[in-house]
Amino acid sequence: DGLLYVSSYDGYVHALDIASGEEQWKAPADGAPDWVWGAPALDGDTLYFGDIQGNLYAVDAQTGTQKWTKATEAAVQTSPVVLDGTLYVASEVTGAETSSGALTAYDAATGQQRWSMPTAAPLYATPVVVGDALVVGQQNTDALLIGFDPATGQELWRYALPQTAN
Numbered sequence: 001d002g003l004l005y006v007s008s009y010d011g012y013v014h015a016l017d018i019a020s021g022e023e024q025w026k027a028p029a030d031g032a033p034d035w036v037w038g039a040p041a042l043d044g045d046t047l048y049f050g051d052i053q054g055n056l057y058a059v060d061a062q063t064g065t066q067k068w069t070k071a072t073e074a075a076v077q078t079s080p081v082v083l084d085g086t087l088y089v090a091s092e093v094t095g096a097e098t099s100s101g102a103l104t105a106y107d108a109a110t111g112q113q114r115w116s117m118p119t120a121a122p123l124y125a126t127p128v129v130v131g132d133a134l135v136v137g138q139q140n141t142d143a144l145l146i147g148f149d150p151a152t153g154q155e156l157w158r159y160a161l162p163q164t165a166n
Contacts (some may be wrong), residue, residue, distance in 0.1 A: 001061060005047055007036040011048050015059075015064060025064035028057055038126065043082035043108065050076030050089060056111060058087075070111040074102055079126040081134070082108055083150060090123035090136050103127065103136055103148055115153035119146065133157070 003024060004078035011031035015024045033053040047061045054072040059065060073093035081088045087106040092099060101123035104116040119131045121140035129137045133147035133156050143158040 005040045005042065005059070005061075007039055007049060009035045009037075011038050011051065012035060013047065013059075013064075015061075020144040021025070027059040027064035028066055029064075029067065038079040041080045041082050041087075046108070047082045048082060048087055048108070049076075050080060050091075052077055052093065053143070055088065056080070056087075056106065058108070058111060066100060068111040068114075070106065072104070073102070077124055081127045081129065083129055084107065086114065086150065087111075088127050088134055090125065090127050092124070093118070093120035099124075101138060103153065106149070110140075110143060117153040119143075119154070
């Protein structure tokens with residue numbers, strides 16, 4: 001569409017003209033409460049992104065006009081993934097003394113949550129679609145990779161690094 005979308009620590013996603021580099025728009029209108037760390041995801045005429053305060057945004061890709069926003073309780077430092085009308089977001093959930101993660105599915109059109117599956121460790125890597133699974137990586141010795149069913153969020157499989165003898 002002639003635009004390059006760039007996330008930024010200033011709380012915005014910037015849309016730049018590919019030919020000139022001139023900014024065409026920035027979103028959200030008032031800026032995100034915190035850094036927009038992961039790259040935005042483009043699906044059709046909608047651009048999706050999150051910030052590390054846990055806010056999710058859907059904006060018009062040509063104008064930056066907000067379509068919906070959703071406050072979550074998890075820091076988003078990854079890029080969202082859109083597949084078949086569902087937005088998947090990997091995040092870090094912080095508690096009083098611990099930190100864990102979650103893979104959450106939202107309706108891409110409305111932002112309504114469909115399901116959320118907790119993980120033992122924070123998710124700092126963007127999910128990847130592999131065959132019929134949505135795969136996430138985590139920094140945990142019990143499971144380096146976990147494959148989830150995109151429709152239900154149920155765990156399909158996990159891969160742990162082989163244990164080595166000392």
